[in-house]
Structure formats: C-alpha cells, structure tokens
Amino acid sequence: MTQPLTLFDKIWAQHEILKAENGLSLLWVDRHYIHEGSFQGFDKVEARNASVARPDLTFGIADHYVPTHARSKPIADPSLARMVQQIVDNTAKHGIMLMGLDDPRQGIVHVVGPEQGLTIPGLVIVCGDSHTATHGALGAIAIGIGASEVSHVMLTQTFWQKKPKRMRVTVDGRCGPGIGAKDIALSIIAKIGTNGAQGHAVEYAGRAIRALTMEGRLTLCNLAIEAGARTGMVAPDETTFAYVKGRPFAPKGADFERAVQVWQQLPSDSDAEFDTEVSLDASAIAPVVTWGTSPEDTLPSDAAVPDPAQVDDPDRAKQVQGALDYMGLTPRQKLTDIRVDRVFIGSCTNARIEDLRAAAAVLSGRKAKVPGIVSPGSTLVKRQAEQEGLDKVFTAAGLTWAESGCSMCIGINGDVVPPGERCASTTNRNFRGRQGPGARTHLMSPAMVAAAAVNGHLADVRPMLVGRA
C-alpha cells in the first residue's frame, strides 16, 4: 500500500528536485509571473551580471502602476510612467513575454494567468505578490514570494521552501441566495484569524466549494493569504477542466487529454490526513462586511461594531479602540448605519466577469448615492462585460467604468480614497492606509458593494435581490 496523499503532497513531490540536510526542499517552478513591482528582482539579477534562466517560463504583466483612465495619453506622473516603462525595458532585455499597458490581454496578474490558460492544474506557480495563492483555485501550488526569491527564481527557475503543514477547510451545505465566495472566505478568516493558517497549505473542500464556479474558487484562494496561509487550493474537477480547455496557453488536443488524465489523479486520496481540519456550514454564512483594520474584523452585516469595553485583554481592547478611532466608528454602532463616501469594484479578489455580473444585478435600474470606480480584472473581462452591457448598468447607476489594473486596491497608480473617506470595497485588505493615506476600507462582496452604493450605507443585499434573477 502506498501512503495516502493530499493534493498538495502530490504536486509537491512532482516538483521537489531535492531535499537538503537542513530540511528545505528545492522546488521546480513551472510559471513565474512578474509585474512592475518585480523590478528589485531584476536589479539583483543585474547586480550579478546574470540573465534570466528561463524567460520562456516567465511572464510579465503590467498591473500595479497602470492608469485606469485616459490610457491614450502619456502617464502624467513621471514616477508612475517610469514604473510602467521599467517592466517594458526589463522584459525586453531578458526576452520575457510582456502583457503590457497596450496589450489587449493586459489585466491583473491573478486574473490574466488563469484567463490565458497559463495557470493550469498540477503546476507550481510563483509571483512576487502575496495574492498568488489565487492560482491554487485550479489545483496548483501557487506561492507568493519576496524580491530576493524573485531574483532566485529568475536565476535558477527554482526556489527553496520548507514543506508547510496541510490544512483542510471543509465547507459543506449550500450558500443562501446573495452569498458567495467572498462571504465564505471572510467567514473563514473571521473564524480562524489572520494567522489561523500560518505555516499551512490550505485545501478548500466540501460541497459548497465544489459548487463554486472557477471565478468563485479564485476569489476564495485569493484570500488564503489573509488567513496567513502559504497557499490555498481546490482540487481540479470537471469545472476546472472545462475552464482550462481552449484557453490560449493551455495544452491542446492530445496534450490536453493526457493532461486531464494526470489532473484527475491529483485530488487528495480519500484517506489522506491533514495536520489541521476546519469546517464551516455554508447555510450558516451570512453576507459579511469588515468593520476594522484587519480582514479578521469580519461580521455579518446585521451585527454591530464591537465595544472595546467588553474586550478582556487590555492590549486587545486598546487595539479595537484604535481601529474604531481610525475607522471613525463608535462602539455598538449598527453596521448598516455606517455611511460610505464611495465604492470600489475591482482587484484580483473580485473583478472577474461573474463579480461584475453580481454587482450589475443589484445596480440594474438603480442609482448609486455615492461615486465609485468599477475596474475590471482584465481588459478581456472589460470587453466581455461591455458585450453583455454591464458597463451601461454601471454608468447608468452613476459609477465610473475604468480600465483594468490593481487600481484602488493598493492605490499606487493614483486611484486613491481621500483621507478620512470611507469606501465599500470588493478588495482584499482593509489595512490602515491601504487604499490611500487615511482611507477607511470596508471589505465585502461585489453584490454587497453594489448594495452599499445604492443605499449610501452598508446594507444587506438580500432584500434587494428579491424578484431579480
């Protein structure tokens, strides 16, 4: 009898070149995604007078610093223009394919990778970005790395890792209407905390996960890092194969058939053991929002802001008070009484076609009381949304239909929430200053952001969906 293995174990074993005496494994990298922020990796390669070992397995995408408006004009801010030009120069010099600012495939790296069929099951994928776990949705090991590791991968196509522990998060039951992957992901983080999965590779399993579309699984795995996980993944199945088939860089014909046969062997063996098990009942998950400055500060939208006076640990109480001060909230205030100044629909978390459809379903025929930006996850998502008429729904509601990029999720391309303003956002981090210095972020699903836009305050989207498809 061979030892039962998890999905993670199987892919790990396939990529382990060697295990050194110090316990670290040297892993082969199938795809290395880079973006404008990867420049420090190139700097280290240059410092060694070396070149990129496998440019054919390295893919450049411009997303972090690209403008989402007036793309036909030159970028006004020279420091931003330099960042966008730098990846053009670096990729050209090293013979790396770039989906740059003017490329019709341009978009956010974690949207474009799967969309182009570069991300497929069974691979090891790295990127100098913490949300790389997103790609695990297809049944790959996808790990976010730092700049030194980026340069290591550039030079060797390998990286060192200590094998993480295995965690399985099982979500059984069925989600209620208006509740999706974002609500599941935030509910998991609320349950286990932002370090709950530290040192673990997470496999999401259970009926509610199997029922998710690929877009939903990408959202779920995207947020694995916010629970502290090294990576998040979902076992490949028919949903995965159907998604991959026919995409530009995916295997074709007999190659594809052969790949599917391999991929069908990847799911965890039924008796495989996990170091940690967590379970949630999907039917108990409500539409959630964050109130504080950490993704673990998640509550159902019908709850109230916590009261520091009721927190036992004095340091923790001080931190809750600090978060409330930063967020401009009062203890025990009802979440649905929190007024918002603007909304943002975008990011590698929630800007795929399904996300835009979910927001549009709420906004259709309604007006937003506050301004906001809708930035599709990729230029191809943007085109598809326009074919479906979703752009018209957003603009008719009063929101701005923008180009694709990281935009207001990280606020380094100029799209920022002004100091002190409050934003209902489909993004992944409500950290202090994340969307701009002094910005106040509430995380939630695209449907919930749309509900906040229409009401001008945080709101439960479910009553707004009654009678709608």
Added chain:
Amino acid sequence: MDQFKMQPFRKLDGVAVALRRDNVDTDQVIPARFLKVARAEGLGDTLFRDLRFDQSGKPRPDFPLNDPARKGASVLIGRRNFGVGSSREAAVYALVDYGIRCVVATSFGDIFAGNSVNNGLVAAIVAEEDIEKLLSAVEQTGRAEVDLEEQTIKSGNYVVPFTIDPARKTRLLNGWDELDLTAQYQDRIEAFAAKDRAERPWAVPRG
C-alpha cells in the same frame, strides 16, 4: 554589489523598542507609495511612515519609535502576527535600513519571515506567555541582548528563549546567500528539468 550582501548575525546588544500591536501588516511597515523607491536610495525614513508621522509630516509623540530615548533602536518587540499581508520585501529593507536587526513576535507572516532571512534580519518567535514580560522589560530598560546561537533575548534581568527555523538560523549565523547554496546543485536542477520536460510535456505553456 555590497548593497545586497548578507551580514552574519551572532549577538546583538542594542536599543530596543516595544510595539504593542497585533497584526502589524507590511502596509504599516512601509506604505505602498514608497515601493517604487530604489533600494540604493535607502528606505529607513519610510519605516512605519504613517504611524510615525501625521499627514503634515509631524512625528506622532505617542509612537514608540519617536521616543528620543529609543533613538538608534536595533531590536523591535511586537506581538502577534507581525509582518502579515503584502509580500513586499521593502518592508524588510525599511527595517534594516532604519537599523533594526532583530524583530521579535509570537508569530510572523510567512513571506515576511522568509524575506527577513534573505536580508540578515532575525525574526525571533517568543512564546505567548513570555511576550508580555519581554515587552514590559524592554519598556523599562530600553535595551535588549539577542544571542542567536543560544536563541535567547535578555532585557535587564529578564531572559526569554526564542525559536527560529534551524535552516534560517544557520544562514543568519553565517551570512549565507541562498543563491550560493543553490549553485552547488546546478547539475541536479538541470537533470530534473530534462526529466520533467519528458514526463510532463503538457506543463509547457502553449501559445
């Protein structure tokens, strides 16, 4: 280039500062707007920028690093889950460029801990039950002695053990660059790549 050269770490006796916060994310350590700054320019001034300074650029008096008695701090004591969030290695550059050589917490973001060792920064894990006493001791004495070989931190009369991955410890003690370690396995990498290419033809990107 010396700028990227790892320095060995054995012992450190320096000014220490207590930061009583959980979940100090790397967006706090270095706000995103400074990520386009080249390392050569030095990132020490950007460390905890929006926690250290208000929007007019005035130092916030209640932020521990702004205490004049803590000038030149080289040890930072945090709490739970330090360095969570964004993978930005610039968070480590900002700490190192400021002069911090050791960060202590009860847990660290995984990517941050990896980035730390690649820049000679010790990320020391202290048990939940010890962190409070260590924070208090450092607040009183203003100093800490870190012994990486022995895995201890001492502040005044208070000594606590810390944990660190043994492989990372060895690299820090010797100042070894990961790339130099990998170079000795070049043959095995090439052999693996050739075998893998034959076994998994579907894994090569088409297009």
